[in-house]
Amino acid sequence: MASSSELKSAALMDQMKLHLASDAGKDLVKKIGLVYQINIAPKKISFNEEIYVVDLKKGEVTKGPYEGGKPDATFSFTDQDFFKVATGKMNPQIAFMRGAMKVKGSLSAAQKFTPDIFPKPSKM
Amino acid sequence: MAMRELVTGGAACAVPGSSSSSNPFGALANALVGSSSKTQERLKEIPTATPTTSGSNVYTGIGEPFTALPGSEFDHQLQPSGQGSEFLRGFRSADQNGFADAWDEIHNPPVHRFPLEHNQLQPELDGPPQRVLSSFLHSFVNCSHGGLPFRPSPLPGLGLSEGDKKCIRDRSSIMARHFFADKSENFVNAQVNALLSSLDIDNDIRDAGPLPGRFRELEEYWNDSQVMKPGPHAADGWISEFAQHRVGHGNPNAWAHSFEQQHGANGWASEFEHEQSQITTIDQMRGANIPSLAAMEQTRMLAHTLAQNNDPKFQNSKFLQFVSKMSRGEITIEDNQVKPSAYSAPGDWASEYQRQYNGGQSWADQFVHDEASKKSTELSHGPHGWVNEFSTEQEQHGSVDDQWVSEFSKLNVNDWVDEFGRKVVEGASGEDSADNWANAYDEYLNEQTTVKQRSETSRGVYVFSDLNPYVGHPNPLKKGQELFRKGLLSEAVLALEAEVLKNPDNAEGWRLLGIAHAENDDDQQAIASMMRAQEVDPTNLEVLLALGVSHTNELEQAAALRYLYSWLRYHPKYSTIAPPELADSLYFADVARFFNDAAIMSPEDADVHIVLGVLYNLSREYDKAIESFKTALKLKPRDYSLWNKLGATQANSVQSADAISAYQQALDLKPNYVRAWANMGISYANQGMYEESIRYYVRALAMNPKADNAWQYLRISLSCASRNDMMDACDTRNLDVLQKEFPL
Numbered sequence: 001m002a003s004s005s006e007l008k009s010a011a012l013m014d015q016m017k018l019h020l021a022s023d024a025g026k027d028l029v030k031k032i033g034l035v036y037q038i039n040i041a042p043k044k045i046s047f048n049e050e051i052y053v054v055d056l057k058k059g060e061v062t063k064g065p066y067e068g069g070k071p072d073a074t075f076s077f078t079d080q081d082f083f084k085v086a087t088g089k090m091n092p093q094i095a096f097m098r099g100a101m102k103v104k105g106s107l108s109a110a111q112k113f114t115p116d117i118f119p120k121p122s123k124m
Numbered sequence: 125m126a127m128r129e130l131v132t133g134g135a136a137c138a139v140p141g142s143s144s145s146s147n148p149f150g151a152l153a154n155a156l157v158g159s160s161s162k163t164q165e166r167l168k169e170i171p172t173a174t175p176t177t178s179g180s181n182v183y184t185g186i187g188e189p190f191t192a193l194p195g196s197e198f199d200h201q202l203q204p205s206g207q208g209s210e211f212l213r214g215f216r217s218a219d220q221n222g223f224a225d226a227w228d229e230i231h232n233p234p235v236h237r238f239p240l241e242h243n244q245l246q247p248e249l250d251g252p253p254q255r256v257l258s259s260f261l262h263s264f265v266n267c268s269h270g271g272l273p274f275r276p277s278p279l280p281g282l283g284l285s286e287g288d289k290k291c292i293r294d295r296s297s298i299m300a301r302h303f304f305a306d307k308s309e310n311f312v313n314a315q316v317n318a319l320l321s322s323l324d325i326d327n328d329i330r331d332a333g334p335l336p337g338r339f340r341e342l343e344e345y346w347n348d349s350q351v352m353k354p355g356p357h358a359a360d361g362w363i364s365e366f367a368q369h370r371v372g373h374g375n376p377n378a379w380a381h382s383f384e385q386q387h388g389a390n391g392w393a394s395e396f397e398h399e400q401s402q403i404t405t406i407d408q409m410r411g412a413n414i415p416s417l418a419a420m421e422q423t424r425m426l427a428h429t430l431a432q433n434n435d436p437k438f439q440n441s442k443f444l445q446f447v448s449k450m451s452r453g454e455i456t457i458e459d460n461q462v463k464p465s466a467y468s469a470p471g472d473w474a475s476e477y478q479r480q481y482n483g484g485q486s487w488a489d490q491f492v493h494d495e496a497s498k499k500s501t502e503l504s505h506g507p508h509g510w511v512n513e514f515s516t517e518q519e520q521h522g523s524v525d526d527q528w529v530s531e532f533s534k535l536n537v538n539d540w541v542d543e544f545g546r547k548v549v550e551g552a553s554g555e556d557s558a559d560n561w562a563n564a565y566d567e568y569l570n571e572q573t574t575v576k577q578r579s580e581t582s583r584g585v586y587v588f589s590d591l592n593p594y595v596g597h598p599n600p601l602k603k604g605q606e607l608f609r610k611g612l613l614s615e616a617v618l619a620l621e622a623e624v625l626k627n628p629d630n631a632e633g634w635r636l637l638g639i640a641h642a643e644n645d646d647d648q649q650a651i652a653s654m655m656r657a658q659e660v661d662p663t664n665l666e667v668l669l670a671l672g673v674s675h676t677n678e679l680e681q682a683a684a685l686r687y688l689y690s691w692l693r694y695h696p697k698y699s700t701i702a703p704p705e706l707a708d709s710l711y712f713a714d715v716a717r718f719f720n721d722a723a724i725m726s727p728e729d730a731d732v733h734i735v736l737g738v739l740y741n742l743s744r745e746y747d748k749a750i751e752s753f754k755t756a757l758k759l760k761p762r763d764y765s766l767w768n769k770l771g772a773t774q775a776n777s778v779q780s781a782d783a784i785s786a787y788q789q790a791l792d793l794k795p796n797y798v799r800a801w802a803n804m805g806i807s808y809a810n811q812g813m814y815e816e817s818i819r820y821y822v823r824a825l826a827m828n829p830k831a832d833n834a835w836q837y838l839r840i841s842l843s844c845a846s847r848n849d850m851m852d853a854c855d856t857r858n859l860d861v862l863q864k865e866f867p868l
Contacts, residue, residue, distance in 0.1 A: 008680075014713045014744055015776060015778070018778040019778055020780050022780075022811070023811070023812070024811050088837060089833075089836055100717050115840055116841075119810040120774035120810060120837060121776055121806075121807065122771070122783065122807065123772055123802070124676065124769040124772040124773070
């Protein structure tokens, strides 16, 4: 299960994947039921992106662009910024206003993309 | 986005009469920098500029208070006498165009074009205090050089500390003696006294005297500018800048008072020290810093403009402070990111603003007004304006998805932006979107300071606490260890900080400090401390392990790998396993293999298993990690931090129930283990049991209110549990309320 990616976000994605298999994850799927594509770039948005699809309809996280149609919303972040948003250090609205987060697609879907859908990493 | 406008040429800041009106910053910077190269020459030559005609007004005005100044020996010499007129002449020649013109500007507002080159030698009695002071001192020096008597002008209340004053006193005495070696002792003393009295040293209350007419204002303007730290260049541009920015000269008092309230002028002494080096480095700076100078000056101008509005809310707004700060060069904008520059002041700024921010309603309007010509925004017209502005900006950046924009406009924009605005405001009052934007911006600024602080520590810069009661304690290390054993982590931190302040080379002090921070759930500070410990003692295994763990927590894979590898290399038993040449290009698989070899070598060594466990966390092979930790626990069952590691690993692999029991074991062994409490909260939250998680977070925060992570998580849990009523308490970090509401 070890991801070969260097990105911090990869770790978060893996955790999300595990999380979705759990009960809490299933609740999330019920609550949201949308498909998000998240493009994460190491340093600058749109350069060398790694693409993840957080499918909250099926309850899985996959790597690579979404094949099953169009994602409800697509986000673009840098690694650092995604980490901050997912762990609640940065508000998605702030990220949006600063241009740290780019959004495409349905805005109502985008609004549902909040830090609380991501599980938090525990500290050793 | 707004900042970009500012930096790239806000409309409000045009410099009339300058060469390129389209880039006021550039023009001003050039003027500034252009004049600064002359600074060096100026400072050395005898003042010979022609006295201005308007100077006479000023001169008289300034002449008056001399008689009112008690105690200055120089006063007597000002009466018509040979020396007096010589002095007056000297003063006039020292007082060059800029000062006089500026003074007139203040009172008879015409728009003047200042020949910037000429205002070097007069002491700028307005403008930022350090600048004023430095120019004042320069003029002293120059007068001295020129053999001219130095006239005391009342420059009250610079807010110099005792140390500063002493420094000035000593230095000026020495300097004066040097300069006037050929003159009499009395003369020297007189000069020094003049200087000192002007600066209000020797504790005489010089500024209490009734100062006539224009001088009072001068004094006030001086007070105003007390606290603004200048940028690295000795600025002359103030004069012209002032000319540009007499926008609605409100009541200077209000501005003065509000600034005074908010700040104390410190750092003068360092400025003074920098003074010399400044002059020499000005030329180097030229090349390197023109864009930042330009940006700084523009923002300074903007800050000045904005500051003219005497609404205290406005003045207190963080935006203004941000702009001021930018103008001082303390932070700069690079690549659309705000970056702190080398001159930034430590984080008190953020807390000050936090205390004093009142909402920026009027500021928002003012800002809109200023920016109106640049943007087509209708910020004050509600959501549409913001939306349009944003979409136009997107277009400028060429990254707009047309579909998105049209969908966006098709959507019921009001709803979306209202919700957006509401979310942004986070409980503060703002109704109109400009206000929301202001609030959001302030949040952004807060974030910036925390980011700055965080990035500082991640670079290994430790941030000491203020008001440490243990400084001066005879044996702070011992005290720290005692407190740590008792489980009083925050107290232990303070005692240990006192220790390392006293003995910066005490590896044990730094190490324990690092551990205390980690247990207090502050990885940033933990890393900073541990790195210092490592500097002092590069082979300490515990330090290396701790660094590995903290970096793993922060998901910094490469760094963590390096430290864990070093652990192996420096270990007396296993160093042979780890070839040093591999240290530069570490592959996880290799390192894991080495560790496994080590484990085979000595299966009873719990530490090897611990490091292995951490390693597997890094590669997210959680099952193997859990296995390693369990093995280690069999060997060391009473190691509370080991239980926590196990718990965290289990939690990260979504075995939350197991995690919680592991944490419970840790807490049984160490009840004040803040990190374990926070981890408990996380495990509950990840299971969707938000109510429970809140209680645990609150408990963790009660033990360490500085645990920023926990505050964020608490916030998230509160909103997930729909407890928005407590959101305010969370934002204001009101632990009492939270503890009462969510007991364990």
